[in-house]
Amino acid sequence: MARYAMVIDVSRCNGCYNCFLACRDEFAGNDYLPWSVAQPESGHRWIDVREVERGIYPKVKVSYIPRPCMHCEEAGCIGPEAQGAVFRRPDGIVIIDPAKSKGLKTLSDSCPYGAIYWNEEKNLPQKCTFCAHLLDLGWKEPRCVEACPTGALIFGDLEDPESGISQRWPSGELEDLHPEFGARPLVRYVGLPKTFIAGEVVLGDRMEECAQGIKVTVISGSQELSIETDNFGDFEFEGLEGDKEYRLVIEQEGYARRELQVSTRADLNLGEIPLKPLG
Numbered sequence: 001m002a003r004y005a006m007v008i009d010v011s012r013c014n015g016c017y018n019c020f021l022a023c024r025d026e027f028a029g030n031d032y033l034p035w036s037v038a039q040p041e042s043g044h045r046w047i048d049v050r051e052v053e054r055g056i057y058p059k060v061k062v063s064y065i066p067r068p069c070m071h072c073e074e075a076g077c078i079g080p081e082a083q084g085a086v087f088r089r090p091d092g093i094v095i096i097d098p099a100k101s102k103g104l105k106t107l108s109d110s111c112p113y114g115a116i117y118w119n120e121e122k123n124l125p126q127k128c129t130f131c132a133h134l135l136d137l138g139w140k141e142p143r144c145v146e147a148c149p150t151g152a153l154i155f156g157d158l159e160d161p162e163s164g165i166s167q168r169w170p171s172g173e174l175e176d177l178h179p180e181f182g183a184r185p186l187v188r189y190v191g192l193p194k195t196f197i198a199g200e201v202v203l204g205d206r207m208e209e210c211a212q213g214i215k216v217t218v219i220s221g222s223q224e225l226s227i228e229t230d231n232f233g234d235f236e237f238e239g240l241e242g243d244k245e246y247r248l249v250i251e252q253e254g255y256a257r258r259e260l261q262v263s264t265r266a267d268l269n270l271g272e273i274p275l276k277p278l279g
């Protein structure tokens with residue numbers, strides 16, 4: 001028996017929404033009983049591509065995070081409030097039974113990821129099914145994965161040792177979206193955006209020149225990470241652990257050393273940091 005899962009590589013997602021459009025094309029106006037009935041023409045995002053903007057101008061980063069139903073192994077939606085209307089197939093796909101879920105409007109509150117949508121016309125809750133109807137016909141992947149032009153969505157069978165996904169799944173590179181939910185999702189991520197610290201070093205006596213190749217170090221306890229400013233005098237530490245205090249040290253021969261206390265409670269653009277010449 002297959003056990004389906006998806007990996008989403010956020011660094012490859014360009015926000016083109018092809019996955020969302022393919023999902024709508026597949027499900028709007030089409031019933032696939034017993035797994036799903038037609039999605040409405042608008043309002044539902046069974047795969048929701050969320051734009052995340054971080055930082056402060058001019059150091060701004062944009063990421064796109066596609067979010068389908070996570071097909072959680074500890075699914076909040078399979079609880080008493082579902083009244084038996086939500087179940088997990090043997091292949092891991094979590095299904096809201098269209099026949100049993102009529103009128104269960106509060107079911108969407110049980111999903112910590114906000115993956116369940118209410119269909120007003122049909123009076124039932126709905127969500128992504130991993131295109132269960134197509135997999136049952138022998139398809140290897142859902143429509144969203146097939147439509148993705150960048151390879152950001154990777155789908156496969158964890159029970160198949162030859163599949164790309166079963167080789168990636170145990171690796172330490174994968175992360176859960178909101179691990180604090182404890183949901184053990186069958187959709188996991190690579191490249192989720194992390195906190196960054198950025199700034200620009202300027203030399204006090206050569207303000208008109210770009211301060212290239214200057215050593216900048218972040219220190220936390222016994223951990224140190226050093227980089228050099230680029231040819232604009234800019235530096236950037238990406239992927240730092242969030243909600244932590246760091247010491248930032250800037251050193252250049254002939255200039256007074258600078259030390260700053262910084263925190264990764266949020267993305268940080270320190271702006272221009274001038275170094276005073278010695279003597």
Ligand code: SF4
Nearest residue numbers: 069070072076077111
């Ligand atoms: S993401 Fe939400 S709807 Fe999907 S399985 Fe998990 S709890 Fe249920």
Ligand code: SF4
Nearest residue numbers: 013014016017019148
């Ligand atoms: S189709 Fe692929 S690249 Fe486009 S938004 Fe969806 S996941 Fe991102």
